[in-house]
Amino acid sequence: MMNYIADPPGTEPGTAPEPAVQAESLTVARGPRTVLRALDFTVPRGQITGLLGPSGCGKSTLMRSIVGTQAKVTGTLNVLGRPAGHPTLRTRIGYVTQAPSVYDDLTVRQNLDYFAAILDPGRAAATRRHDDVTRAITDVDLTTHADSLAGNLSGGQRSRVSLAVALLGTPELLVLDEPTVGLDPVLRRDLWALFHDIAASRGATLLISSHVMDEAERCHRLLLMREGEILADDTPDALRTATGSDTVEAAFLHLVDEAVATARQKETTR
Ligand SMILES: Nc1ncnc2c1ncn2[C@@H]1O[C@H](COP(=O)(O)OP(=O)(O)OP(=O)(O)O)[C@@H](O)[C@H]1O
Numbered sequence: 528m529m530n531y532i533a534d535p536p537g538t539e540p541g542t543a544p545e546p547a548v549q550a551e552s553l554t555v556a557r558g559p560r561t562v563l564r565a566l567d568f569t570v571p572r573g574q575i576t577g578l579l580g581p582s583g584c585g586k587s588t589l590m591r592s593i594v595g596t597q598a599k600v601t602g603t604l605n606v607l608g609r610p611a612g613h614p615t616l617r618t619r620i621g622y623v624t625q626a627p628s629v630y631d632d633l634t635v636r637q638n639l640d641y642f643a644a645i646l647d648p649g650r651a652a653a654t655r656r657h658d659d660v661t662r663a664i665t666d667v668d669l670t671t672h673a674d675s676l677a678g679n680l681s682g683g684q685r686s687r688v689s690l691a692v693a694l695l696g697t698p699e700l701l702v703l704d705e706p707t708v709g710l711d712p713v714l715r716r717d718l719w720a721l722f723h724d725i726a727a728s729r730g731a732t733l734l735i736s737s738h739v740m741d742e743a744e745r746c747h748r749l750l751l752m753r754e755g756e757i758l759a760d761d762t763p764d765a766l767r768t769a770t771g772s773d774t775v776e777a778a779f780l781h782l783v784d785e786a787v788a789t790a791r792q793k794e795t796t797r
Contacts, residue, residue, distance in 0.1 A: 545608060547572045547700050547732035548593055552602035555588050562588050564755045565602065570734055570748075575726050577743050578736040579779065580752030586736040587625065589752070590702050593734065594622045607699055618646055621693030621701045625708070627685040628692070631678030635669055635688055636660060638677055642692045663691040666721060683710045690718075694725075701725065703735045707742065719745050740776035751779055758782045 548570035555563040562585050570576045578586050591597035592604060595612025604611040607619055629638050643656040664673050667687040672680060677688055686706060693701060703722075707715045719742070725731050726747075735746070743749055744763055751759040751766070759766055759782055763775050772778040 544572050546570055547607060548734070549605040550603065553589075553592065553604050554601045555585075555592055555597060556599040557588060562755050563592070566757050568750055568757055568760050570732060570750075572732050573726060573730045574747040575722055575733045575735060575745070576748045576750060577746030578734060578750050578752065579738065579740065579743050579775075580758075581738060584752045585755045586738075586752060587704055590622070590704050590734065590736060594620055594702050596622075618696050619699045621695070621698035623686075623689045623693045623701075623703045623706055625704045627682075627689040629677045629685055629688045632676065634674050634676055635664060635680070635691075636673045638688055639663055639691055639695065643695050646696050659695050659697075663694045666694050666725075667691045668717065683714050686710065687718075697729060697731075699731055701731055701733045703733065705736050705738070707737065707739070715742075740774070740779060743775040743779075749775065751782060753783055753786065756786075758786060 546569035548568075550566050550568050553563060553566040553568075554561060566589070578589065580586055588597060592600045593606055593611055595606075595616065600611070606613075606616055609616055630641070633641065639660040640656065643660050644652075647656055647659075664670055667690050669684065669687055669691065672684060677685060680688070686709070690703070690706060693703070707718055710718065722733055722735065723745075726733055735742075737743070746763065748762055749759065749766060750757055758779070761769070766775060766778040766782075767773065770778040770781040772781055
């Protein structure tokens with residue numbers, strides 16, 4: 528069962544804002560296995576936090592827990608001041624899964640119209656929806672493809688349609704699961720510029736997973752994961768300095784070696 532922490536002291540106007548995500552002893556089982564083990568971390572508001580770690584370490588499971596679609600979650604997990612999965616969070620969070628979730632037989636604009644109508648139903652909302660859809664298509668640079676069938680787009684363009692869906696309704700928290708996989712370097716650079724613009728101009732919080740370590744350098748903060756645990760929770764600069772490394776990749780490898788050595792030491796002293 529999940530617990531809920533009431534707003535911590537210090538959230539009055541003029542004091543530090545509460546984090547976008549706050550986890551204590553967050554544990555998740557998938558099938559017979561515990562895939563996230565007693566995680567404690569926070570995701571600060573208005574910044575880009577990168578969730579980095581090797582394939583299978585639990586990044587998607589952590590993201591699914593935050594957006595409220597993961598079963599068997601225990602411990603405490605607060606999102607935007609509510610327990611994860613709370614119905615009022617639905618329109619406040621944008622979530623992009625690894626597989627683009629778009630309808631191939633609809634155009635880009637029709638896909639967005641459809642999802643916008645689900646988010647904000649009713650005839651009176653039609654004008655608002657039209658504006659939201661046009662803005663989201665512009666944000667992801669698909670204006671010239673607005674009337675193309677999604678099924679005729681490239682993989683990268685389809686990923687951007689999914690991202691545009693997540694941008695509908697101007698969410699406060701964007702959870703993006705490996706949004707740049709398979710994209711060419713120019714598109715990756717442009718998407719990261721868009722992520723920074725969303726954080727800076729709208730004050731949105733972005734949690735972005737990747738296993739490409741050079742993308743870590745583009746984040747304000749990093750959560751480095753390995754085998755269901757968080758190895759480090761800090762800024763790229765602080766991680767490089769603490770480990771005496773030139774890159775985040777080298778810092779990550781340093782931390783992995785340290786974790787393996789500590790585990791071995793524990794084994795031998797048992
Ligand atoms: N449906 C499932 N049932 C049981 N175990 C699962 C299921 N999905 C994932 N797992 C296991 O949970 C662990 C974490 O998986 P998860 O998809 O969260 O990792 P990830 O870090 O996102 O990996 P990737 O980078 O490859 O997407 C893995 O060991 C995986 O085998």
